[in-house]
Amino acid sequence: MPSRILGQKKTQQDYDSSIGEYTTGWTGSGASKSDKKVVGLTLFDLRRLGKVDRLGMVGVNGGKFPAIRQHLAENIGGVYKDMDLSFEEFPKQGKTDPDAYKEAIDRLSPGDAVIVFTPDSTHYAISLYAIERGIHVLVTKPATQLLSHHNALIAAAKKHNVVCFVEHHKRFDPVYSDAKARVASLGEFNFFSAWMSQPKSQLETFRAWAGKDSDISYYLSSHHIDISCWILDGKAVPTRVVASAATGIATSEPYNCVPETEDTITLLVDWQSINSPKHKGTAVYTASWTAPLKSGVHSSQHWYYMGEKAHRGYDVTVDDVGKSWSNPFYMKYSPSESGHFDGQRGYGYVSIEKFIDAARSVNAMKSKPADYDATGLPTIANTVLTTAILNAGRISLDEKRPVGIKQQSGSWVLE
Numbered sequence: 001m002p003s004r005i006l007g008q009k010k011t012q013q014d015y016d017s018s019i020g021e022y023t024t025g026w027t028g029s030g031a032s033k034s035d036k037k038v039v040g041l042t043l044f045d046l047r048r049l050g051k052v053d054r055l056g057m058v059g060v061n062g063g064k065f066p067a068i069r070q071h072l073a074e075n076i077g078g079v080y081k082d083m084d085l086s087f088e089e090f091p092k093q094g095k096t097d098p099d100a101y102k103e104a105i106d107r108l109s110p111g112d113a114v115i116v117f118t119p120d121s122t123h124y125a126i127s128l129y130a131i132e133r134g135i136h137v138l139v140t141k142p143a144t145q146l147l148s149h150h151n152a153l154i155a156a157a158k159k160h161n162v163v164c165f166v167e168h169h170k171r172f173d174p175v176y177s178d179a180k181a182r183v184a185s186l187g188e189f190n191f192f193s194a195w196m197s198q199p200k201s202q203l204e205t206f207r208a209w210a211g212k213d214s215d216i217s218y219y220l221s222s223h224h225i226d227i228s229c230w231i232l233d234g235k236a237v238p239t240r241v242v243a244s245a246a247t248g249i250a251t252s253e254p255y256n257c258v259p260e261t262e263d264t265i266t267l268l269v270d271w272q273s274i275n276s277p278k279h280k281g282t283a284v285y286t287a288s289w290t291a292p293l294k295s296g297v298h299s300s301q302h303w304y305y306m307g308e309k310a311h312r313g314y315d316v317t318v319d320d321v322g323k324s325w326s327n328p329f330y331m332k333y334s335p336s337e338s339g340h341f342d343g344q345r346g347y348g349y350v351s352i353e354k355f356i357d358a359a360r361s362v363n364a365m366k367s368k369p370a371d372y373d374a375t376g377l378p379t380i381a382n383t384v385l386t387t388a389i390l391n392a393g394r395i396s397l398d399e400k401r402p403v404g405i406k407q408q409s410g411s412w413v414l415e
Contacts, residue, residue, distance in 0.1 A: 021205065022117050022140070023057070026071040038331055038348040039117055041076060044083050045341045045349075051356050055087040058104045063094040081339040101126050110134030111363045113163075115352070120214035124149040127164070131156045136163040136359040138352065141222040142390055143383055145214065150387040151411050153380050163362055163369045164380040165355045168226045171378055172347035172354070173329055180231050183305055188273055189236045192283040194224035194303040197264075197291040203255040210289075211250065211261025217243075218390050220287035221267065224303050226386040228283055230376065231305065232271065236281055238385060240270040241392035242402045249290040264288035267393040285389075351378075388412050 020026065025037030046052045059065070072085050090104040091097035105114060113136035116126050124144045127137045131153065143166045144150045157164035170176050198220065203210055206219075229238075245262040249255070266286040273279035329347055336342035343349050354377060361367040373381045385405075392403035392414050404415030 024068050024072060025075060026068050038346075039115060039352065040072065041341070041343075042349045042352045043115075044076060044085060045080075045344070046353060046356055047084060048082055048341070051353070051360065056090060056104050056107075057087045058090040058101045060091075060098050060100065061096050062089060062091040062100075063096070065089045065094075079333075080335055080341045083341065102129060105130050105133060105135060108133070108135055111136070111359075113137065113356070113359045115167075115355075116140060117167075119209045120145055120218050121209070122213075124153065127153055128156055131160050131162055131164060134160050134162060136355075136362070138165045138167055138355040139380075140167045141226065142166075142218045142387055143380060144387055145218060145391065145394070147384070147388050147391045147412060147414055150380070150384050154384065157369065157380055161362075161369055163355065163358045163372065165358065165372075166226075166378045166380060166383045166386075167351055167355075168223070168230075168378040168383060168386075169330075169347050169351035170223050170227050171230055171376065172350045174347070175329065176227055179305070180227075183231050186305075188276055188279040189232055189271060189281040190279075191281060192228050192303065192305050194221070194228070194283075194285045194301075196220045196224060196286070196301045197288040199291050200249065200255065200289065202289045203250050203257060203261075206289075207255065207257060211258040215262055215265060215394065216287045216289045217262075217265040217267060217285075217393050220289070221265065221285045221393075222386060222390060224301070225267075225285050225389050226378065226383060227303065228285075228305075229383070229385045229389075230378075233376075233382075234274065236271040236273050236279075237407075238269050238283075238389055238392075238405050239272045240402050240404050241389055241396055242268045243393040243396035244268075245397055246288075262397070263290040265393070265397070267389065267396075269389055384412055388414065 021037060023037075023039040025041070040057070043052055043055055047055065057065075057068075069085075076083055077085050088104075091100040097103075108114075108130075111134065114126070114130045116123055116130075116137065116139040118126060118140075120142055123139050123142070124146070127139045127143075130137050137157075144153065153164060210216075244266050246264040247262050249263045250257040250261040251259055264286065265288075266284060269283040269285065271281040271283060273281070331346040331348045332343040334342065344353070358367070358369075358372055358377070362369055369379075372379050376382075388405050392405055395401075395403045395414065406413060406415060
C-alpha cells in the first residue's frame, strides 16, 4: 500500500505552510479555528482503515515538530479512538532545510505517494521531483503557476506512469456536482460569475508569501475556475483573459504585505462554444482576502450559472463569536457514536481518498493512470485549462493587456 509524505516548501520563511493549517491544523500560534485542517487527519484515519501505511511529514523548520506532535495528540488523539499519530519527520533534529523534501522522497519506492500542500510557487519543483522517481502525486491547487509547468507535469506523469491528481476538492462537494448535472440540460453556455473571499486575518497567516510567491487569484479563484472548466468540459473552451485588481488594504497597517500584493483580483474570461461557432460565453471570477473580520464564515463563496446558484451550509449563533456559517459538507469533526473519526463523507476527505484509491488501484495493476483522464476526476491532464486561465490572468495584470489561450500541437498555450 502507498506510503504518504506530506509536502513542503523550498524557501525559508517563518510560516511553514506544509506543516501548518491545512496539514496539521496547527498555525504556529495554536490550533486553527477554521475548518481547513484535513490532510493529516484524513491520512491518519485512512491508515486506521488500512489504506495507507507509513506516514512522513516534511517541513522546512524541524524545530516545529515537538509543538505539532503535542497539538496532534491533544486535538486528534485526545478526540478520536484508535488513531495512530506516528510519522517520520523531515528535517531531523530540529534542523532547518528547505530541501528536506528531497531526502524524504528519496526514501520512498516507486508506487509510494506524496501529497503536496505548500506555497504555490513550490508545487512544480516538488511534484516533478516525485514524479520522476515513480511516485504518485496529489498536489493542492493551483497545480502550478505557469501553464508550461503544468504541461511538463502532464508529460512527466505519462512518461513515468504515475497518478497525478490536483486537490480540487470542490468537485466532490455534493452541491457542486448536483449543479453540474443540472447544467447539462441548460443548452449552450452564456454567463458564469463567481465570488470567493476570506477574511483579512489570512493576510497575517500568509504574509510570508502573499504577493511575493503567489496571489489571491491563484489561491482562491482556482476553486471556481476549475468548477467552470469542469462544467464546461466538452462544451466550451476559454479563449481570452483580461484581469483587474483592487489594492491598498494588504499593503497598509497592520498587514504590511509587499507592495505587489493585490487585495481583490477579477478575471474576465471569454469562452467559445465547441459545438456552435456563433455561441460565445463570458465568465467573471473574483477573489479577495480582504473580507471583514468575524464575518461569520472563513470562505465566503457564491457562483451563478445561467440562473443556477450554489448556496450551502447553515448559520449558527453563539455568545462569544456571534453568527457564523458552517459548511457541513466539507468535513465533520465530531466523533461517531463509537468515538471514532466520522468525517469520511466530507468532500475534503473524499478528495484525498479518491487519490489514495487510484494509487492503490494502479499499484495493484487493476487500472492505469491514463484511465482516470477519461473521468471527471481532477487529474493533472484534466485541470490544464484552470492553470491556463490563472496564468493568463497574472500576465494580464503584470503586462496590462488581454492574454489569449489556444491549443497548439496538442497542448494549450498562451498568446
